Amino acid sequence: MEYCSGFWMNLDFLVVGGGIGGTILAELLGRGGKKVVVLEKTIAPPNWVRPEILWQATVKLLFSLIPKEIWEEDALLPLGGINLRDGRGKIRFVSPELFQKIQVERWAADANRTRERLLNLRAFELRRGVEVIALLKEKNRTVGVRTRHVVTGQESEFLAPWTIGDDGPHSLVRQACGLEMETRLFPLDFLCSGFSWPKSFEKATTQVWLSVGGSHSGILGLLAAPLPQGRGASVVLVRPEIFETKNLLEDTWERFCASDSALKEVVQERHFPSDFVRVRRSWGHATRYGGEGVILMGDAAHPLSPAGGQGANMSVADARALAEIALHNPSRLLEEYERRRRAANERSLRFTRVAAWLLDLPDWCLPTSAFLSALHWASRYPSLSGPLIRYVSTAFEEKAPTPY
Ligand SMILES: Cc1cc2nc3c(=O)[nH]c(=O)nc-3n(C[C@H](O)[C@H](O)[C@H](O)COP(=O)(O)OP(=O)(O)OC[C@H]3O[C@@H](n4cnc5c(N)ncnc54)[C@H](O)[C@@H]3O)c2cc1C
Numbered sequence: 001m002e003y004c005s006g007f008w009m010n011l012d013f014l015v016v017g018g019g020i021g022g023t024i025l026a027e028l029l030g031r032g033g034k035k036v037v038v039l040e041k042t043i044a045p046p047n048w049v050r051p052e053i054l055w056q057a058t059v060k061l062l063f064s065l066i067p068k069e070i071w072e073e074d075a076l077l078p079l080g081g082i083n084l085r086d087g088r089g090k091i092r093f094v095s096p097e098l099f100q101k102i103q104v105e106r107w108a109a110d111a112n113r114t115r116e117r118l119l120n121l122r123a124f125e126l127r128r129g130v131e132v133i134a135l136l137k138e139k140n141r142t143v144g145v146r147t148r149h150v151v152t153g154q155e156s157e158f159l160a161p162w163t164i165g166d167d168g169p170h171s172l173v174r175q176a177c178g179l180e181m182e183t184r185l186f187p188l189d190f191l192c193s194g195f196s197w198p199k200s201f202e203k204a205t206t207q208v209w210l211s212v213g214g215s216h217s218g219i220l221g222l223l224a225a226p227l228p229q230g231r232g233a234s235v236v237l238v239r240p241e242i243f244e245t246k247n248l249l250e251d252t253w254e255r256f257c258a259s260d261s262a263l264k265e266v267v268q269e270r271h272f273p274s275d276f277v278r279v280r281r282s283w284g285h286a287t288r289y290g291g292e293g294v295i296l297m298g299d300a301a302h303p304l305s306p307a308g309g310q311g312a313n314m315s316v317a318d319a320r321a322l323a324e325i326a327l328h329n330p331s332r333l334l335e336e337y338e339r340r341r342r343a344a345n346e347r348s349l350r351f352t353r354v355a356a357w358l359l360d361l362p363d364w365c366l367p368t369s370a371f372l373s374a375l376h377w378a379s380r381y382p383s384l385s386g387p388l389i390r391y392v393s394t395a396f397e398e399k400a401p402t403p404y
Pocket residue numbers: 016017018019020021022039040041042050051052053054111130131132133166167168169172190192235279297298299300305306308309310311312313314315
C-alpha cells in the first residue's frame with residue numbers, strides 16, 4: 001500500500017470489518033496475490049463471550065488456514081451430543097452416535113478467540129482501531145472509504161477498486177450505498193455470559209434447559225455450550241417484555257433457576273440480568289448484495305438470529321464464494337456472488353423466519369406441554385431427527401457445484 005496525495009492506494013480490496021467472514025475473505029484473497037487491507041474499528045476483543053456452533057464446511061476452511069491443533073488450543077472444541085432438560089428430567093436429545101452416523105461434524109467456537117486468531121493472519125494488512133465513517137464516491141461508483149482512528153481521532157482516506165462491507169448488522173457500508181433491507185426485531189433477547197464448565201457435566205456436550213413455564217412465561221430456556229480450556233458459554237432466551245416489570249423478571253428467573261439444581265452450576269452467583277450481556281438481533285435480507293465498486297457480506301447483507309446456528313457459517317461461505325470468484329472470474333464479481341449465495345442465505349434465514357413466526361403465536365396454538373412432548377418423542381426417533389440435523393448443518397452451503 002502506498003501513501004500518495006493524501007490517499008492510501010494501490011490496493012485491490014478494502015474490507016470494512018474484521019469479523020469471521022471479512023478476515024477469511026482477506027486471507028484467501030491475499031494468498032491469491034491480491035493486496036487487501038482490513039479496517040476494524042475495535043482495538044481489542046469484546047469482554048464477554050457467547051456460544052457459537054460451527055459446522056463442518058466452515059471448520060474445514062478454518063483448518064486450511066491455521067492447523068487444527070492450534071485452533072483446539074483455545075478457540076474450537078469438537079462437540080459430542082446435546083442433552084435436554086425440561087423439569088421432567090434429562091434426555092439425550094441428540095447422541096454423539098447419531099451425529100457420527102449421519103456424518104455431521106459440529107464444533108463449539110469461542111467467537112472472540114476465533115476472530116483474534118484470524119485477525120493475526122498475515123496475507124493481508126490489518127488496520128485496527130480504524131473506523132470507517134464514510135464511503136468515497138466518483139459519480140455512482142464507490143472508490144474507497146474515509147476513516148477515523150478511534151483513539152487519536154486522525155482521519156485518513158483509502159482507495160481501492162472494491163470495498164467489501166463485512167461491518168455487521170448495522171452496516172455503514174450498506175446504508176451509505178443506499179442498499180435496501182427491511183429488518184424486523186427478533187422476538188427474543190439473548191443474555192450471554194461465560195462460566196467454568198462444571199466437573200459434574202458431561203464433557204463436550206451441549207446442555208439445554210427448557211422452561212416448563214413455556215414460551216409466554218418470559219424466560220424460554222438456557223443453552224450452555226462447552227469451550228476449550230474448561231470454559232463454557234451460556235445464553236438465556238428471554239422475551240423483551242419481561243424487562244418492563246422488575247418483580248416479574250426476578251420471580252420468573254428465580255422460578256426458572258429452581259426448576260433444576262444443575263442450573264445453579266451454570267448461573268453460579270451471577271445476578272440476573274445485570275451480570276449478563278443483553279443482545280438484541282434484527283433480521284432481514286438485503287435486496288441487492290452490492291453496487292458499483294461495493295459488495296456486502298455476512299451480517300451486513302443478511303443479519304439473523306442465532307436460530308439454527310447459521311450466521312457465522314453463512315459469513316464464511318460468503319467469503320469463500322467471493323474469494324473464488326475474485327480470483328477466477330473477477331469481471332462478474334457481484335453478479336456471480338449474488339447468483340451463488342442468495343439462495344443458500346435465504347435457506348439459512350428460514351430458521352429465523354420460522355422461529356420468529358412460532359414465537360409470535362399465542363400459547364393456545366402451540367401449548368408448551370405439546371411442544372415438550374414432541375421433543376421427547378423426536379429424541380426417540382433418530383430416523384426423523386437425523387435428516388433435520390443434516391439439513392441444519394448444511395443449509396448455508398451452495399447446492400450447485402462450484403466450477404473452480
Ligand atoms: C448470542 C449469539 C449466538 C450466536 N450463535 C451462532 C451460532 O451458533 N452459529 C453461527 O454460525 N452464528 C451464530 N451467531 C451469529 C454470528 O455470531 C454472526 O452471524 C457472525 O459473527 C457474523 O459475522 P460477520 O463477519 O458477518 O460480522 P460481525 O461478526 O458482526 O463483524 C463485523 C465487524 O465489523 C466491525 N465494524 C462494524 N462497523 C465498522 C466500521 N464502521 N468500521 C470498521 N469496522 C466496523 C465490528 O467491530 C466487527 O468486528 C450468534 C450470534 C449471537 C449474538
